[in-house]
Amino acid sequence: MTPVQWAWSTPMQPGAIALVTLHGEPIALEALLAACCRRLPTEGGTARCHFADALGTIDDGVAVRASSTSAMLMPHGGVRIAQRLRAWLCSHGAIEATLPDLALFPECASPHAAAAARMAGRCASRRALELLRDHAARVERSGPATAADLARAQRLRALIDPPTVVIAGPSNVGKSTLTNALARRTVSVTDDSAGTTRDPVPVRLDLDGVSVDWIDLPGLLDAPSGIDASAASIAARLAANAQVIVVATAPGRGWPELAPIAGATFIHALLQADRHDADSCSERAHASVACSARQSTGLHELALVIRKALVSDEDLADPRAWAFDGDQSPIVE
Numbered sequence: 273m274t275p276v277q278w279a280w281s282t283p284m285q286p287g288a289i290a291l292v293t294l295h296g297e298p299i300a301l302e303a304l305l306a307a308c309c310r311r312l313p314t315e316g317g318t319a320r321c322h323f324a325d326a327l328g329t330i331d332d333g334v335a336v337r338a339s340s341t342s343a344m345l346m347p348h349g350g351v352r353i354a355q356r357l358r359a360w361l362c363s364h365g366a367i368e369a370t371l372p373d374l375a376l377f378p379e380c381a382s383p384h385a386a387a388a389a390r391m392a393g394r395c396a397s398r399r400a401l402e403l404l405r406d407h408a409a410r411v412e413r414s415g416p417a418t419a420a421d422l423a424r425a426q427r428l429r430a431l432i433d434p435p436t437v438v439i440a441g442p443s444n445v446g447k448s449t450l451t452n453a454l455a456r457r458t459v460s461v462t463d464d465s466a467g468t469t470r471d472p473v474p475v476r477l478d479l480d481g482v483s484v485d486w487i488d489l490p491g492l493l494d495a496p497s498g499i500d501a502s503a504a505s506i507a508a509r510l511a512a513n514a515q516v517i518v519v520a521t522a523p524g525r526g527w528p529e530l531a532p533i534a535g536a537t538f539i540h541a542l543l544q545a546d547r548h549d550a551d552s553c554s555e556r557a558h559a560s561v562a563c564s565a566r567q568s569t570g571l572h573e574l575a576l577v578i579r580k581a582l583v584s585d586e587d588l589a590d591p592r593a594w595a596f597d598g599d600q601s602p603i604v605e
């Protein structure tokens with residue numbers, strides 16, 4: 273009897289429910305399910321399951337028999353439960369493996385649709401769904417991936433793992449107030465006095481459908497010393513790894529001179545645009561966007577400019593299939 277193969281369908285991180293997909297011959301699958309279910313689930317049906325090891329109960333969960341050759345186990349998603357369940361599966365002869373997409377998503381009609389379902393679970397950005405929704409039909413229309421498709425797929429990686437966006441600028445221009453306005457909650461302390469933000473404050477933001485790891489940096493000081501110098505060097509390191517640097521200032525505060533960073537896009541944002549001197553100030557001409565966190569204006573424009581710098585309109589509108597698996601030529605069905 274060939275052993276059952278299994279894989280996590282959820283990441284090995286704390287979560288409410290973990291999902292394990294099992295794939296194998298019906299007889300092997302049934303033997304494994306019998307070890308945890310008092311009543312075997314019928315095809316398309318569910319059953320309660322119970323896992324125990326030498327330490328006692330691991331967890332109770334639900335087993336689903338998706339097809340004759342695949343099933344899913346759904347225990348709670350604690351990391352310790354996942355570790356013990358992995359050992360339980362191993363002790364029952366199941367082998368952890370990379371399962372084909374169709375084994376992970378048996379409800380999908382084709383390998384391409386299943387690959388798209390895998391990516392939908394992997395991508396942090398909701399914009400990815402626009403490209404994945406009709407992926408199988410796109411592959412059929414597009415044919416094998418071209419060099420241009422692979423270059424586009426490289427750029428579209430920004431939809432998979434959130435890129436880093438930092439906001440940098442002089443102290444007290446409103447960087448943290450803007451951060452809170454974009455997050456729609458208080459994540460960063462704001463104050464009338466300069467030097468309020470001492471440590472970088474990270475927050476995951478959705479900017480026009482693209483998830484980013486936004487970092488509110490401490491204000492740039494002319495001659496930082498001591499603890500401010502340490503904070504500045506941490507901020508510089510974070511900025512060096514960012515894909516987008518939002519350079520922020522306020523009327524009358526001037527634009528800071530930042531050293532160019534390879535591969536990063538600099539976007540100049542004039543903050544406090546509600547002030548009476550905002551339109552006439554010398555900083556205005558060099559700003560790509562003007563925003564007022566206080567009056568919630570210009571926030572959408574800023575999100576749009578950043579999103580376009582990360583993922584272009586052209587790449588999103590391209591009707592060809594997203595070659596997310598690199599140079600693996602699409603399978604001809």
Ligand SMILES: Nc1nc2c(ncn2[C@@H]2O[C@H](COP(=O)(O)OP(=O)(O)OP(=O)(O)O)[C@@H](O)[C@H]2O)c(=O)[nH]1
Nearest residue numbers: 443444445446447448449463467468469491565566
């Ligand atoms: N008029 C106006 N004032 C604002 C706006 N946003 C922030 N401010 C004011 O600007 C001051 C500084 O705000 P912060 O958000 O703490 O500024 P910061 O750039 O994060 O400051 P540091 O952390 O010290 O670098 C506060 O007094 C805010 O009320 C805005 O949109 N309009």
Ligand SMILES: [Mg+2]
Nearest residue numbers: 447448468469
């Ligand atoms: Mg601040």
